[in-house]
Amino acid sequence: MQQLSCPRCSKEKVFEVPFFGKDERDKLVKLKIKSSILLVKELIQSFKLSHSTSKFIAAHINKTNGKCHRCNYSSLDGKNIICPKCKSLNFNWN
Numbered sequence: 352m353q354q355l356s357c358p359r360c361s362k363e364k365v366f367e368v369p370f371f372g373k374d375e376r377d378k379l380v381k382l383k384i385k386s387s388i389l390l391v392k393e394l395i396q397s398f399k400l401s402h403s404t405s406k407f408i409a410a411h412i413n414k415t416n417g418k419c420h421r422c423n424y425s426s427l428d429g430k431n432i433i434c435p436k437c438k439s440l441n442f443n444w445n
């Protein structure tokens with residue numbers, strides 16, 4: 352588990368995020384592209400995460416590698432990275 356927060360949403364809210372393997376990350380990104388609701392369900396059911404943690408993860412996964420889920424910044428480099436432009440946390444897993 353790693354403790355993560357998003358400076359853009361709230362620095363005070365810290366979430367316990369598990370380390371996902373490559374296959375798991377691929378699956379979660381595919382779900383995100385399909386439906387955020389299905390993604391939240393999957394995180395709750397398969398990973399036994401709380402609803403709030405699952406929503407936090409689902410909201411911050413980006414669909415396109417390098418591209419911020421929130422703004423138009425597109426040079427994100429790293430797996431869990433804060434966008435330098437809008438300060439949103441990105442799970443840049445694609």
Ligand SMILES: [Zn+2]
Pocket residue numbers: 357358359360361411439440
């Ligand atoms: Zn955020």
Ligand SMILES: [Zn+2]
Pocket residue numbers: 419420421422423424434435436437438439
């Ligand atoms: Zn951004």
